[in-house]
Amino acid sequence: MATIVQKFGGTSVGDVSRIKRAAQRIKQERDAGNRVVTVLSAMGKSTDALVELAHDISESPDKREMDMLLSTGEQVTISLMVMALKEMGISAVSLTGWQAGIKTEPVHQNARITGIDTERVESYLNEDKVVIVAGFQGMSEDGEITTLGRGGSDTTAVAIAAALNAESCTIFTDVTGVYTCDPRVAKQARQLQSISYDEMLELANLGAGVLHPRAVEFAKNYQLPLIVRSSMVDAEGTIVEEEASMEQNLVVRGLAFEGAVTKITIERLPNEYDSMSNVFSALAGSGIDVDIIIQQLTGENELNVSFSIHTQKLEEALEILNTRQELLGFKQIRHEEGLAKVSIVGSGMVSNPGVAANMFSCLAEEEITIKMVSTSEIKVSAVVPEVDMVKGVEALHKAFDLDAVKEAEKVTS
Amino acid sequence: MATIVQKFGGTSVGDVSRIKRAAQRIKQERDAGNRVVTVLSAMGKSTDALVELAHDISESPDKREMDMLLSTGEQVTISLMVMALKEMGISAVSLTGWQAGIKTEPVHQNARITGIDTERVESYLNEDKVVIVAGFQGMSEDGEITTLGRGGSDTTAVAIAAALNAESCTIFTDVTGVYTCDPRVAKQARQLQSISYDEMLELANLGAGVLHPRAVEFAKNYQLPLIVRSSMVDAEGTIVEEEASMEQNLVVRGLAFEGAVTKITIERLPNEYDSMSNVFSALAGSGIDVDIIIQQLTGENELNVSFSIHTQKLEEALEILNTRQELLGFKQIRHEEGLAKVSIVGSGMVSNPGVAANMFSCLAEEEITIKMVSTSEIKVSAVVPEVDMVKGVEALHKAFDLDAVKEAEKVTS
Structure with missing residues (x-):
């Protein structure tokens, strides 16, 4: 049985109906006979609402307390997702960052993952449960809740996939894949079937914005195939891997x-x-x-x-x-x-x-x-x-x- | 220096302005030279909003996942409170139930506290910080987030006060104290200066509703003076203690x-x-x-x-x-x-x-x-x-x- 890691971003779990749709996606992987770990972001605009609350109180809120505050966002999504899966008859369990063993530097708002203790995740997988993990958050050695900063949920997903030796990590997002250029600006933009880590890194750094560079770097280091696809439309995505296997004749890919x-x-x-x-x-x-x-x-x-x-x-x-x-x-x-x-x-x-x-x-x-x-x-x-x-x-x-x-x-x- | 524990209920931290008012109360105790631990509930109707979300997904949501979901409520309040205190120049730190060492039975939605590991709370108190603790929640031995059920935040406050050998535990609420009977029904109702644990227990069990019986029992077991007073009005409250010292001539107290x-x-x-x-x-x-x-x-x-x-x-x-x-x-x-x-x-x-x-x-x-x-x-x-x-x-x-x-x-x- 293959282990599959998936990640759904904030817009893909933005409301109850989208959470249910994402649950269907999880069920598909499950029905295909895979062990599934799913990493979730906070629901759509919920992080913004929390940030606004904080700014009603303080112009420059304490970073530690911002992590305490913002990490609730994913905790809400993961519990709702498990409820949705259970309604569909799927055995599942949610884990916060610290419960999932995501260890980070003792830094607030922009911590790096230093290691993952996968014991608890694996033991649930062995009980045949789908494991739903809160993205973007972890715990430092001294028991502080930390967050990973921008693109944090992508990084959580890739890091867990690497730690579990997963077959692949799929990033479900609001676009159908990686394009030759931003389709909102250039109508000629074409979706790529594949792209190499290095190309993706350059494009991520250059602001293509589909994947966070930290996540791509992590995937590259562990040679983990990364798939970008839409959570809304059932379409083939783009695979990010060591050697772009298709379209190798392209000198410029994006x-x-x-x-x-x-x-x-x-x-x-x-x-x-x-x-x-x-x-x-x-x-x-x-x-x-x-x-x-x-x-x-x-x-x-x-x-x-x-x-x-x-x-x-x-x-x-x-x-x-x-x-x-x-x-x-x-x-x-x-x-x-x-x-x-x-x-x-x-x-x-x-x-x-x-x-x-x-x-x-x-x-x-x-x-x-x-x-x-x-x-x-x-x-x-x-x-x-x-x-x-x-x-x-x-x-x-x-x-x-x-x-x-x-x-x-x-x-x- | 005396250690004081306080608890503010949901209505007392219902919005940003109330959080700021409660922060003033905390400052008062602090300025009086006390070591202060404050336990908070979730903001006003925020728990109801989360319950509604869950019920949009499932008619009978999984209990473990409800704990995962609802425990975010207090986590939001504690972080905002620390931000408010820091704005006032007070050094403070927030702790979730598990961070504060609140250990419970491995039961969801209605767990009992089995012990409190006060090490982390005490170390922050020793650093001269106000410690803000999430009420209503704890962690079981196997690392699961649990909640304490109705009246849970009162119980958290009393249990922490007992564990810290605090001088007293003050429950700030939306009434000014314990009354001879419900003032909403009988206009003759009078506020009591003091009442015994046993009397309070009977009144709590009989539905007077000011204090949860579990909290009163806990206070009685540890002979901890419990004070009920208003978070809105600056008025004397009612003290719950072993022997009601005043008004002892009263055969019936409520x-x-x-x-x-x-x-x-x-x-x-x-x-x-x-x-x-x-x-x-x-x-x-x-x-x-x-x-x-x-x-x-x-x-x-x-x-x-x-x-x-x-x-x-x-x-x-x-x-x-x-x-x-x-x-x-x-x-x-x-x-x-x-x-x-x-x-x-x-x-x-x-x-x-x-x-x-x-x-x-x-x-x-x-x-x-x-x-x-x-x-x-x-x-x-x-x-x-x-x-x-x-x-x-x-x-x-x-x-x-x-x-x-x-x-x-x-x-x-």
Whole structure:
């Protein structure tokens, strides 16, 4: 008998009727003769409601107490799910994070899983019960309730699957799978049958948003096949695995893009051994995520440094840098808002020289100015004017043959 | 430094503003130099909302899963309370039932506390923190979340107070104290300054409803002074302790009453050694609470048995008895609806013969028919027509000098 781990996100268990629908999905796996562990998020908007309550009391609520508060959300869902399963005649039991043996760092709001003691889960599986586990939460060694931060339930599911040596981990969500690019923006987007961990990691990090990068990393480390599929529609999903078995001829498997990018340039920074470190430590210390960084010598002892950040952080970044102008010793700062980042991702790039050049040609044909570039083994990103973002994505989608990807078919079960 | 335990019920923490008001109360005790442990119930109607969710899924939800579901209610309140305290600059920490070391029987929905491991609570108290504990919940030895059933939070508070050797346990509620009788019904009702455990137990069991009998029993066993007072109004409460120190001249300290009583009479039951046992086991097996029981020999080998039950249970009781008529061997069943039970309670009765006689005379003067009577060391109950209940209560209140009890005064703090 194979052990299967599933995870349903908040919208998939958003109300009683959706919980019942998810219970049907669990029953399918069960009827297929599998041992089933299901990880659940909190119901739809219930976390938001709890956060609002907390903010009615405190502008910056204590992190430990936020974990205490928010971890109730999943506890509600898991108990309701077991009730729904029992109504269908299925033997099931719910476990909170601490009951399921999810051990984490002693950190609140953003703890990492340090280990899983699967004894209790396994003993219930051996009693032929479906085990329903609260996602997003765990317990530190000193008995504190912790939460895992964004994407936490995905991580719980993958970690449990790894610890149980499960055959696979299925993430049920509100989309039918992983797409060549965001279908809400580019109508040419095609659903992929498979994608590699590394490609998925690049796409997750680039904001494709279907899977949390921590979950993908975990799955990669344990070589656990990860399946993304819809909890609403009965359709084939996308499998994330070591080597994308299908469609291997694709050099580029996906496109990612994000708007609201701002480029900041620090001009005439002294070229000293700690200049770069001083600049980026100051920004990191205030929690400002810097994306692409370009450094350019402009004189014997002077640099220009450009980097991109989210436009939301612009004011804060400028303030941090300006208040340190004397210390850092630069001449002036310029910035350019209204930009976007467009990226192509594909393992096939490694063995295909000239992919970046093809990307630049494609953008040039569309008369799109490239402001910054960054590359990795399997990714090329270009910062372009935000007004040209969609046009660029559509042109790249076509240029790299993604328009021709065959869609996964709907399954009639 | 004295250790003080407090408990706030659901209405006292029903919304954010009430939570803040309760936080002020906690601050008062804290400012007075005490080590404070506060036990909280779930916010107002939040338990009802969770029960409704469960019933949308299942008509008879699994008990274990109900505990999993309902225990989230207090977890929400305790975290919000700590946030409110921290806003006021008070160092505090919340603990769920299992974190606070509340150990219970392995029973769901109605578990008894078997012990309390106070290590964690004490270590936080030693760090000079206010400790906020989730009431109503605990953990069984096998790591299951359990709940204590009705009045559970009172029991949690008293049990923790006993385990910590606290100076007292204050139950903050929506009334200002314990009254000579229900002030909603009898306008003559007076608030008592003090009452003994035994008197309180009789009144609690008789449905006065201010304190749960389990909590009173616990307090009695540990000789822990229990204070009932209002969370809304700053007024003196009522102290429940071994010997009611004030007003000791009162023979009767309180009146209790309840309507919707039905008297059932089983006529001509064979007088065999197991007849009574057969009748009442059958009723108990279906969860029907029988109150007063009267047995009367009517012939050499025949009995009449009368007993009172809540009118809600009448149909069920009749069905149980009628379907067993052959087995039990009785001739017929009669019943009388529209009755009420009126009780007088007071430790002073023990040394005052004739209290029952005084009660009967008082009711006779009002021309109230007595249908059944039951007595204990410190209580006399009479079943009377429900239409006469309030009239009877008011007459008894006067006859036993309760109209003259001096009211506790409001405190201006």
